[in-house]
Amino acid sequence: MAVGDLQKTVGRNLRTYRLQRGLSQEAFADLLGVHRTYMGGIERGERNLTLKSLERIAEQIGVDPRELMTPRD
Amino acid sequence: MAVGDLQKTVGRNLRTYRLQRGLSQEAFADLLGVHRTYMGGIERGERNLTLKSLERIAEQIGVDPRELMTPRD
Structure with a gap:
């Protein structure tokens, strides 16, 4: 993993x-x-999120932050 | 989780x-x-690490970053 x-x-x-x-x-x-352009950057994997930002997002959508870090198929 | x-x-x-x-x-x-004081801050949970910093540390010690995020007993 890089x-x-x-x-x-x-x-x-x-x-x-x-x-x-x-x-x-x-x-x-x-x-x-959050702002739409910020969200776009996150979706494109361009944002070096902090653990707190990740936690906030995960909390708001009701998922475990580790789940968001787990590659799917 | 807060x-x-x-x-x-x-x-x-x-x-x-x-x-x-x-x-x-x-x-x-x-x-x-990394610097000793920076590392001390990380260990005390005071550093709002980015995903890249977490990845680098995990890579260097050969563990999965998600494992580092998993609470132990």
Whole structure:
């Protein structure tokens, strides 16, 4: 695993979560109380999130932060 | 789970890892290529680590970053 993979996995999982609920990036960003462009950066795996930011997001959507860090299929 | 718990869990797990190997904070910091005071802050759960920093540390000690985030008994 290379450094940076974790934020990419988190981004992909958040995107999957959002799409499964049929939400736009904007609606999802609103839901999480963050800016749409910031959320876009997270989904693309470009944001080097802190543990606290990850915790806040995970808490707001009711998932375990470690689950967001786990690659799917 | 409250925001900030994750960094406390990571800190506790790193301290356990270090003590199990009989390393001083200084030796452990050297091993990880970080400063001793920075490492002390991480162990005390005071550092809001980024995912990349967590990945680097986990990689250097050969553990899964998610394992470092998992509370032990």
